[in-house]
Structure formats: structure tokens, C-alpha cells
Amino acid sequence: MNKQKEITETIAKIPSGATVMVGGFGSPGTPFTLLDELLRQGQDRLTLIKNDANEPGYGIAKLIEADRVDTLIASHIGLNRQAVGRMNSGQLRVEFYPQGILAEKIRTAGAGLFGFLSDIGIETEITDPSQIIEWQVDKSVTKRKLKVETALHADFALIHAARADHFGNLIYTDSAINFNPLMAMAAENVFVETFDLQAPGAFPPEQIHTPFAFVSTVVQVDLSPEYELMEHYV
């Protein structure tokens, strides 16, 4: 039951062309060390699913700048001008979803379901008429027009947890929670990095955010400068 593995063999399981979910909202919760290993190993034609594109020189921005990403599925990439430039020049395909809809599409996959109904963006250009159905929401006579949102699956998820045990029970912290627990449930193979790896039993059971059944592998990583305060913001 010990899911701790070395980072090299863990990331080597990701083939070129894979769809990979990456935790994090900006820097907090981004699995920087796992991403650096993916950069080092050279996999390409990746489809990445992350809220944003990190900031230039950080996290998935390095993979994008190294031409290793075909498609990015995100909600907002405004903090990464290089990624916006690549999108505008056609080098990077970007699919945008409203942030909470992106989260919910991932959560839905993680819940073993296939879709949900929503009214978000229904009267805007992000909605195609083919996505709309009429549905009897309650006992009222008139049906409502609602948008079918499908689940978003992935082959792999790269997760940053504040703490983990050898079983793969995970605890996140602060605003580094964000998409991590959702992605940890949604992907087929879930690789987790943490600074703080403990023996099972170290954490109060009711305080575990992601139970170990969802987790494939845990990698212990060291604190590196990417995880520290970004100077231009303090």
C-alpha cells in the first residue's frame, strides 16, 4: 500500500499526446517539480487542463514556451502574455470555459458522471444552439432552456498537496486547494507531489481532503524557489 515512488519513473508513465490535468490557480497548488520533470523528459503534443497558464517562466508556461503543448483548456490566461501571444498567432490552441464550469466539468468526471445542466453563458457567444435543451426544472408549466455541459476527463492529473501519507491521503492548504481535489478525482492516473510525506495515521481521518482510493502515486519533493513568494508581488 505504499504509493511513494521516484519522480523519474512516475512522470515516464505519461506518453506524448496525453491529456494531463494540472492543479493550481496561478502559482499556489501548482505541482512545479512534477512539471519540471515532464519538461526534462521531453513528452510533447500534450493537452493540458489548468485554470490558467501560470506566469512566464513558471509551471506549465515552461512547457508551452518549449512547444510541448498543442492544446490548453483553461478559464483565464491573462497573467501569461507569452501564452496569449502564442494563442493569437495560432501556435497554441486554447479552449476557454467559465471558471466554475471548468471546475464543475472536472468534478463531474471525478464523480463518475457524464454531464450537468447549467444556465451560465447561455445567452453569450460561448454557447452553441446545439448545446441547449428544454427541461422541466420544477413543477412550473414552462420548460427552461438549459445548456448541457459534459464531463471533462483526463489520462493523468498532476497534483500538489500540502501533506500526504504513503497511502495517498491528501491535505491541501490555503488558496492552493483550488482545482487540486477535483482533478485528483477526475483523472485515470493521479500523481501527487508533496513536501510533507507522512506515515498513514498521521492525519485525523475527517480532515483528509482526498481519500487515497483516487491517488496512484505520491512523490516527495523539496522546496525550491518556484514555491516561494514571487518578488514582483510582495
Added chain:
Amino acid sequence: MSKPERPVRTERILLRAAQEIKSGLVINLGIGLPTLVPDYLPDDFDALIHSENGILGCGPIAKRAQARASLIDAAGHYVTLRSGSSCFDSSVSFSMIRRGRIDLCMLGAFEVDQSGNLANWKIPGKLSPGIGGAMELAQKAKRLIVLSTHTDKHGRPKILERCRLPLTAPVCVNRIITDEAVIDVTPDGLLVQEIAENISAEELQNHTEANLIFPKTNLTGTSGVRRFK
């Protein structure tokens, strides 16, 4: 409260916007002007700021000694947490928004129109960094206030008869606060509630594409309309 020097137009918007923040409200402040509003609140203000990356109860921007690398708001600032705050995942955060639990949201705008339509996420061919949380906030906040300069940097009106840019959400704006006026979106049209003290009603109308309604007055007078600094 200490804050950086800001242009007069910006300060005027932020000072007026801060008056909208009442004790006990759950508030979300969008990227741009809205995230600066807390600088203009008293230190002991008692509103709960929601940040869509997963915080309810953001405190002031963190000083270096307080900042934690794992704790930012949705605009990317290192923030503090006030007592009674909570942190949660993105699904819970947007459940709070879609469920209608955000009492007041302030957003920036490229364009806003007389029906309360809002365009603030995309300028086709020029700027399309993504939707972020804007659509869900605009569509679902109980009250939506737009903060914007009255005209763009070329002096062109931003308050239009009808938005020309892709919409963030239709019929969602309740109030518009600019450096020139406070305007409510009503079923009859745009009702001017307050005018900045250095501007006449006629000038205000000239800076606005949509027709403005001035209560108990005509275009040359401003009796009945409050002035603000």
C-alpha cells in the same frame, strides 16, 4: 489606511465605490478597479470578501512579513485571512456564486449599456485572455455594480445604447459608478443618482452614448441629483 497615489479619476471611483460596501455583506471584487476598493474602507470594516480562487473572508493585502506563497486572491495578490475565514476548492467557490450567495459583486467593464448588459471579457482580435469567473459572477451575484471610467482613454463613451462587444452576461448590471456619475439601471433606462461636483448634467450626457434620465430636473440643472467629490 495607507494606499498608493492614484490618478484623481481612479480615486473618485474607488472612494464612491467603498460607500457601497455595507457591514455583513458577502462581496466579490473583480480584477482591476474593484480589487482596489478595500484600500478605501475603514480598517474595521465588517464585510466578507469572497475570492473565487477559494477564499471567503480575505483580509487586507499581505505585507512581506505576513505573505504566504500558498495564499493569493484571484487577482494574484498575496492576501491575509481575517478571523472566521475559510478556504475551499474551486467547485465550492463557484457553487457559492451560482447559488446566489454573493450579495454584491463589483466588476470592471469595457462596455455597459442602458439595458444593463455587460461586456468585459473579450475584445475580438485584440484581447481575449479568457472568461475567468466573470460570466458566473455577472449572471448570479445578487447585486452587480460596474466600476469604470466614464469614457475610455480616447475619450469615447463606455456607457452605450447597446453593447457592441461580446457580452459577459445580458441584463445583469444594477449600478454603474464612474468618475463622473452614479447611475442606476432601471426598467425605464439609466437613472442618474449622483453627479461629480466638477461636471454639468449636459457634459455628463455628452460623455454618454445612452440617454440618461435626470430625476426632477432637466438637462441644464441638477437639482435633485446628489453631488459627489
